[in-house]
Amino acid sequence: MFSSLSLKVIIFGFIFTFFSSFGQSFFLGLFNSSIRETLSITHGQFGSIYASATLLSSLLLIWVGKKIDDINIFKFAFYVTLLLSFSCFFFSKISSIAFLFIAVFLMRFSGQGLMSHTATTTITRYFTKSRGKALSAGWFGLSTAEFILPVLIVYLLTITAWQNIWISISILILIFLPLASFFLIKKLDFDTREQVGSNDSEIKEIKQWKRIEVLKDYRFYIVCLNMLAMPWIATGVFVYQSFITEAKEWGSFVIAQSFMVYSILSVVTLLGSGFLIDKFTSRKLLIFMNIPLLFSTLVLFYFDNQITSFIFLGLIGVSNGLANVLGSSTWAEIYGVKFIGSIKALTTALMVFSTAFGTALFGFLIDRGFSIEQIALVSFIYIFISLFLLFFVRNKLNPQYT
Numbered sequence: 001m002f003s004s005l006s007l008k009v010i011i012f013g014f015i016f017t018f019f020s021s022f023g024q025s026f027f028l029g030l031f032n033s034s035i036r037e038t039l040s041i042t043h044g045q046f047g048s049i050y051a052s053a054t055l056l057s058s059l060l061l062i063w064v065g066k067k068i069d070d071i072n073i074f075k076f077a078f079y080v081t082l083l084l085s086f087s088c089f090f091f092s093k094i095s096s097i098a099f100l101f102i103a104v105f106l107m108r109f110s111g112q113g114l115m116s117h118t119a120t121t122t123i124t125r126y127f128t129k130s131r132g133k134a135l136s137a138g139w140f141g142l143s144t145a146e147f148i149l150p151v152l153i154v155y156l157l158t159i160t161a162w163q164n165i166w167i168s169i170s171i172l173i174l175i176f177l178p179l180a181s182f183f184l185i186k187k188l189d190f191d192t193r194e195q196v197g198s199n200d201s202e203i204k205e206i207k208q209w210k211r212i213e214v215l216k217d218y219r220f221y222i223v224c225l226n227m228l229a230m231p232w233i234a235t236g237v238f239v240y241q242s243f244i245t246e247a248k249e250w251g252s253f254v255i256a257q258s259f260m261v262y263s264i265l266s267v268v269t270l271l272g273s274g275f276l277i278d279k280f281t282s283r284k285l286l287i288f289m290n291i292p293l294l295f296s297t298l299v300l301f302y303f304d305n306q307i308t309s310f311i312f313l314g315l316i317g318v319s320n321g322l323a324n325v326l327g328s329s330t331w332a333e334i335y336g337v338k339f340i341g342s343i344k345a346l347t348t349a350l351m352v353f354s355t356a357f358g359t360a361l362f363g364f365l366i367d368r369g370f371s372i373e374q375i376a377l378v379s380f381i382y383i384f385i386s387l388f389l390l391f392f393v394r395n396k397l398n399p400q401y402t
Contacts, residue, residue, distance in 0.1 A: 005188075006134070009126050012184040013138025016077070016119035019177060021145035022088060022169055023111015025355055026238040026259065028104070030153045033242050034162045039097060043243060047363020050239060053101050054356035057109035058349040065117050065345025066211075073188050074181060077118050081177040084110040085170050092166035108352060116142070117348045120328040121341050122185065128337075129278070131329050136274025139324040140267060147263030150256045207400040208338035211346055222393050223330065224350060225386040229290050230323040231351045232358030233297075233379045234316055240362050244300075247372045250309050258309040262317035269321025282330040283397040287390055289326055293319035294383045300376040327351070334399050 021027050028050075036046050068076050087106035094100050119138055127134040156165055214220050237244065245255050276285060296315035299308055331343050365375050 006127070006130075008184040009123060009188065010134055010137045012077075012181065013119040013123045013134070014141035014144075015177070015180050015184075016115050016141070017139055018141035018145045019084065019173060020111050020115035020119070021142055021149060022084070022173075023107040023109075023113070023115065024142070024145075024238075025112075025235040025359070026146060027149060027153070028107065029238040029241050030150060030157075031162050032239060034157065035094060035100065038094070039100060041097070042367065043240065044363045044367035045097075047239065047359045047366075049097060049101050050104050051356040051360035051363070053104035054108045054352055054359065057105050057113055058352035058356065060109060061113045061117070061349040061352060062345055065114065065348060066342040068118065068121050068345070069339065069341035073118075073122055074186050077181045077185065078178060080110060080114045080118050081173060081181065084115060084177075085174040087111065088166050088170035088173060092163040092170070094163075108355075112355070113348060113352050117344060121344050122188070124328045124332050124340055124344070125337050126188070131332065132277030132282070132325060133274035135277075135325045135328050136270040139270050139321075142324070143263050143266040143270060143321070146266065147260055150259040154253065154256045205401045206336045208336035209334075209343070210339050211342045214335055214343055214346075219334070219393055219397060222386075222389050223286065223397070224347070226286065226290055226390050227323065227327055227330075227347070228350060228354040229383050229386055230293060230316075230319055232354040232361070233293065233383075234320065234358075235355035236358040236362035236375070236379075237313075237316065239359050240366065243366055244372050248304050248306075248309070250306050254306050254309050255313070258313040261310045262313040262320070265314045265317035266321040266324075269318045270325060273322050273325045277325060277329055282326050282333050283394075285322065286326055286330060286397070287387070287394050289322040290319055290383050290387055292316070292322075294380065294387070297376045297380040297383065301373045301380070330397075334397060336399070 032046060036042070041049075083106070087103070087110045090099075090106055091103040094103050119141075120135065123134050123138045124131060153165065209217075241255050245251065273285065292315040296312050296319070299312045299315065303311075327347070328344065331347060332340055335343055361378075362375060365378070
């Protein structure tokens, strides 16, 4: 189904999304209790530091992420790898609030931001006809990490110091990722594209939007409202998983095991959505993306039993699987791929910003005495409003043709 070079691009995307997990909230949230204990800080203080560092990383990402349109992809990936390795090493040295801020900034910028940006932009630019399936396969890397790492880290924290874990990760990145990039994308350039048939000329006819033009399009903001629901709500859940566990009396291993359900359903949805996108387009599937997330907030609001932890995170996993693929392919369908690097730098930055918002909001509400049920209700209202707006513009998300 895929050529040799196409498979290499997909494997590259898989590896980079897997390693982006070290800067993702679900992973950093696993060290929440350890770091707060080390620095003697509250949930709210941790959330404020996490949110402000994440916000700064999102602002920088708008500028740095754009450079992928100008620099050879292999070189760009190499620089990102070095930064991620250094960031992990620096994270192991957290000893003060100032160090925590810098460490979180570096991890969010290099891991969640640049690693995922590099993977998805490379796949989105290279693939045309099979973009949905390729993005699904690429994002499978992050789903794999979400399946394996929570239980692994919870176990490792019982036998070694959290600082040692981060030093080991730094060394692994420095050894593995440069070699993987060299063998997979060394020959990839800006003109390399998936081979399509003579009848597949749609990509050449779509108007190629510049970022400044996108910012003037009202559709962009309505789609973004829906795209950003998953990042800020899921981030709040991941970062404050210890708070949710205590409030619901689930136990630390229950929520770690629930991440496996989350990951499995993310993968199933990823694989299915890739085929559906290539058949029906992202624009038609977008309206369904946050419906499972909407139901997850209702589960969190109404139920306390341990089994609901699996249902809750499972529903988030379904929305996550859809959001990962739609978050890249939708922009390419509407705005073209010529300037997709700068457009995705902006949307990735907004996504990172939304995670900062989610962390800050959850921390603020927790410190003000809000229950997890009340926080779930706030999340429900946001999702409902964004879906309501999208419903009225869903038929206006077609690309313009030259």
